[in-house]
Amino acid sequence: MENNRKLKYLASAAMACFMLFTSSKAISQETAPKDIVISKNAKWSDKMALTLMKRHPEAYMIDDSKGPKWDYVHGLVLHGFEELYKKNPDPRYPIYVKGYVDALVQNDGTIKSYELDKYNIDMVVSGRLLFNIYETTKEEKYLKAMQLLRKQLSEQPRTPEGGFWHKNIYPNQMWLDGLYMGEPFYAQYTVTFENGKYLDDVAKQFEEIQLHATDSKTGLLYHGWDSSKKMPWANKETGNSPNFWSRALGWYVMALVDVLDYFPKEHPKHKELVGYLNNASASIAKFQDKSGLWYQVTDKGNKEGNYLEASGSSMFAYAFAKGANKGYLPAKFKKIANKAFDGLTTKLIKVDADGGITLTQACQVAGLGGTPYRDGSYEYYVKEKKKDNDPKATGPFILAALELNR
Known part of the structure; x- marks a missing residue:
């Protein structure tokens, strides 16, 4: 009888503890965003990060996702959080990043929602978040997840010239976006785990797009290049898409400044990549508006429908500031970046009323081909939807603010 009473007491106590734990967990999840205070004196990087945490209590909710999915926008924004933590070690930042990774990386190293056989280079960039978490925890699942993404790059279909296809469904096409999606992870992985063995192959990706997608007149790079010249959007002589899109150019220069972190100065390709960065940056800078910003279609100024766009402008501000800070670009690019910021x-x-901030005038998405078909025309780019606080703008905004110490 006494034992039964003890067992009942222990059972009810355990249940009470469980209910307290679950309810307090629910309460903390519900109230945590309301508890975030965004000081008007905070730096812009913290203001944006705290705004995102307040609006999206779980990191997978960034971009208004309804459930956890492995996606490039999360990799971009949360990389910004990692860099921010180095400058301001607020413990909430790495917890937020790890929450995203742990919602997706399984114990066996597989990644929820990720499909290797699609060979979508967009899916590689979030792997950058795994390096620091693996180094900190030494949990094998994170290493296995990195190895899975490295396997994708090993098998990624290539153009006859050796450039990675953007996706399996886009044969023989390289897009500027893809340089950011694949190469910073590739460079970091080969330096960390392969003694830098494949840095030449990383550089090869930039060599191909620089060689084939650069416009001789403006120095700008076209959004996409079709090696086969078969796509309806592709120029029949060059294989290039018809227009210059600021965000595509932004992905490209961000890719260069981030990849250079892993190229030793004495590496034979280091100087070449710095040269590409200088050429692209000088060409882009010529099209900066007096407001400090850049237009959605880079070279078309205030032509009807064109608008000053947030994501490309943020990306240029980041790449120029980091390039100048690292000594890759002349010091004047720091001034150009500050003007942009x-x-x-x-x-x-x-x-916003709660001290949060909203970055407006960001193009939500743009691409080439696909269904419905995207023809790369001027009208196509200027008519695509805009989205406030789109992650392709907020991530680079955080990074730019950090490089400029704003």
Whole structure:
């Protein structure tokens, strides 16, 4: 009888503890965003990061995702959080990043929602988040997940010239976006685990797009290049898409400054990549508007329908500032970046009632081909939807703010 009473007591106590734990967990999840205070004196990087945490209590919710999915936008934004933590070690930042990774990486190293056989290079970039978590925890599942993404790059279909296809469904096509999606992870992986064995192959990707997609007149790079010249959007002589899109150019220069972190100065390809960065940056800088910002279609100025766009402008601000800080670019690019950041904060930022910030005028998405068909025309780019606080703008905004110490 006494034992029964003890067992009943222990059972009810355990249940009470469980209910307390689950309810307190629910309460903390529900109230945590409300508890985030965004000081008006905080740096822009913290303001944006805290705004995102407040609006999206779990990191997988970034971009209004309804459930966890492995996606490039999360990799971009959360890389910004990792860099921010180095400058401001607020413990909430790495917890937020790890929450995303742990919602997707399984114990066996597989990744929920990720499909290797699609050979979608967009899916590689979030692997950058795994290096630090693996180094910190030494849990094998994170290493296995990195190895899985490395396997994709080993098998990624290539153009006859050796450039990675953007996706399996886009044969023989390289897009500027893909350089950011694949190469920073590839460079970091080969330096960390392969003694830098494949750095030449990383550089090869830039060599191909630089050689084939650069416009001789403006120095700008076209959004996409079709090696086969078969796509309806492709120029029949060059294989290039018809227009210059600021965000595509932004992906490209961001890819260069991030990849250079892993190229030793004495590496034979280091100087070549720095040269590409200088050429692209000088060409882009010529099209900066007096506001400090860049237009959606880079070279078409205030042509009807064109608009000053947040993501490309943020990406250029970041790449130019980091390039100047690292000594890859002349010091004047720091001034160009500061002017761009001034434009973002005075023209495109709205301050919300709770102190959070909203970055407006960001193109939501743009691509080439696919269904419905995207023809790469001027009209196509300027008519694509815009989205406030789109992650392709907020991630680079955080990174730019950090490089400029704003």
